[in-house]
Amino acid sequence: MTSNAQQMQHAPGLGTWRNQYGSLLEIAQHEADGRVSGTYRSETGATGTYPASGWIGEAHDGNRPFALAVQWRPLDSDVIDPGWHWVSVMAGVLYAGTHLQVLHGLVASGPFDAVELGEPGVYSETLTFDRMTGPVPAVRAAVPQVSSRSAVGMRGVQNGWIESMDYTYNEFGTVSGTLTTRDGAQLVLLGFTDPSPDRELQSVALTALERAPDGRMRAIGVGGFFDCHARQATLERFTARAVAHGNRYAGVSVARETLAVEFVERACSVT
Secondary structure, three states, rough: OOOOOHHHOOOOOOOOEEOOOOEEEEEEEEOOOOEEEEEEEEEOOOOOOEEEEEEEEEEEOEEEEEEEEEEEOOOOOOOOHHHHHHHHEEEEEEEEEOOEEEEEEEEOOEEHHHOOOOOOOOOEEEEEEOOOOOOOOOOOOOOOOOOOEEEEEEEEEOOOOOEEEEEEOOOEEEEEEEEEEEOOOEEEEEEEOOOOOOOOEEEEEEEEEEEOOOOOOOEEEEEEEEEEEOHHHHHHHHEEEEHHHHHHHEEEEEEEEEEEEEEEEEEOOOO
């Protein structure tokens, strides 16, 4: 039988992580290809259990690149507030399996008085998580299983890193698809979007994992907005590299991507 310690060694992201605000990230699954999933329990502005998914890359000198998307539509509550339309993207480094530091981009598509946000934006802050001791937790609330899906296709209109993105999402906002880079690499996309925007901006947070030309893995987080009227996406791209802890200021770079929406199937119908 595989012990909990052995399981943690082979899948170093598994477990519960607490940040400086007391919020908990629980990674319940870590697949062989690097994808992770679990839940996020916030203690800042929103209270509930929220789905999370993303990637952890191969280690370099003991550290791993990390990217995660969070959907701020709670799994354990039916109380609707403006935060239901938001998502988050996090990108950073898992240091030696015990310490996680990320640049967090909160994709807020509209105002929310409770957290003092008056306008849309990608609000960024550095979050630091430490691993909590104890057994690997089970996900406390399951993501709804829904079959109906909407499709989105985007093409880059500026000389950015992204050539195109093609993805589908279900009625809960869970995204899966493909990102193609300018160099022709095709990456698996995981993340979330607002499935029922209440204004012209549809928030989106996506993650991917790529192997850079130097052979090292990079974790990609993309967060921003699809403008339903202009049919254009403006996204912030966070690229995480497995740097040494002493060089953590160089762990995540940020760039802007602008893409034109080429097709939308049952998507972005403002409620």
